[in-house]
Amino acid sequence: MTPAELSLYFALVLGIVLIPGMDMAFVVGHSLTGGLRAGLAALGGVVAGALCHLTMGAMGLALVLKALPGAFTAMxxxxxxxxxxxxxGLMRAEPTSTAATGTPQAGRTRSAFFGAMLxxxxxxxxxxxxxxxxPQFVHPERGGLVLQLGVIALITAATxxxxxxxxxxxxxxxxxxxAGSGAAGxxxxxxxxxxxxxLLWITAIYTGWQAWVQAAA
Structure with a gap:
């Protein structure tokens, strides 16, 4: 892969990651409710999910999904x-002071990770x-396919x-x-x-509208 291709892919991924969406909202939400450890656990789930997407795309499973409109709508x-x-859940969540919550429990961390991944x-x-x-950035004819996919995965995860x-x-x-500034905080x-x-509700409504359009097409 040429430096120009790597730079273009990085710019593309950066632009997508910077757009507010469900992944960003999930990480921020868990950081607000559970602290940095919960937020980083959610981040780990997002990265794991993205790596799964890249793997499935390389295996051609994304093409199968596109060929089955019913499966796409169901998802x-x-x-x-x-x-x-x-x-x-976030609308009903009540904030607590950091002194009272302490370190997030392992169960909360696991929930943040697997919830973000799902x-x-x-x-x-x-x-x-x-x-x-x-297909625009991976070139099997050049050899080193695993290395190419690894570099793309590394750029995605790092971003x-x-x-x-x-x-x-x-x-x-x-x-x-x-939380440390009293009732006002x-x-x-x-x-x-x-x-x-x-924000999650708005995203859910938009996703549901897309499902309706997909089913009606």
Whole structure:
């Protein structure tokens, strides 16, 4: 892979990661409710899901998904319902002070990781992105196919870690400052939780609308 191809792929992934969406909302939401450790666990789930997308795209499974409109629609519906459930949970969540919560429990960390991974895997657009993008940057005729895929996976993971990791750190830090500033801080934290929950609801509605359009086509 040439440096120009690597730079173009990085620019493409960076632009996608910077667009607010379900992955970003999930990481920020868990950072606000569970602190930095929960946010980083959610980030790990997002990265794991993205690597699964790249692997499936390389194996041609994304092409199978595109050829089965029913499966595509079902994934959109499942994703919309899951996002709505997550948004409802954040809308109902109550902030707590960092002194009271301490270190997040292992169960919360596992829930953040697998929840983020499931959210990522239920996004059929990510499969289609892999299907559309990988052929442009992976060249089997040049040899070293595993190495090429590894470099692409590394760029993708590093970009997500840098952007979402920074957001998790900022959100967790803001949570600590707000939770430690008394009742007013807790009210601000509660508003942030409601805002992230609302973002997930909006995403769920949009995803459900896409499922309806897909089914009607």
């Amino acid at each position: 959109l519906v499942a994703g919309a319902l899951y996002l709505a459930w997550l948004g409802w 959210t990522n895997l239920l996004n059929p657009k990510a499969y289609l992105f892999s299907l559309a993008v990988l 997500q870690i840098a952007i979402y990791g920074g957001l998790a750190w900022v959100a967790a830090g803001g949570r600590g400052r707000m 807790l009210r601000r934290q509660r508003l942030l939780l409601r805002g992230v929950g609302l």
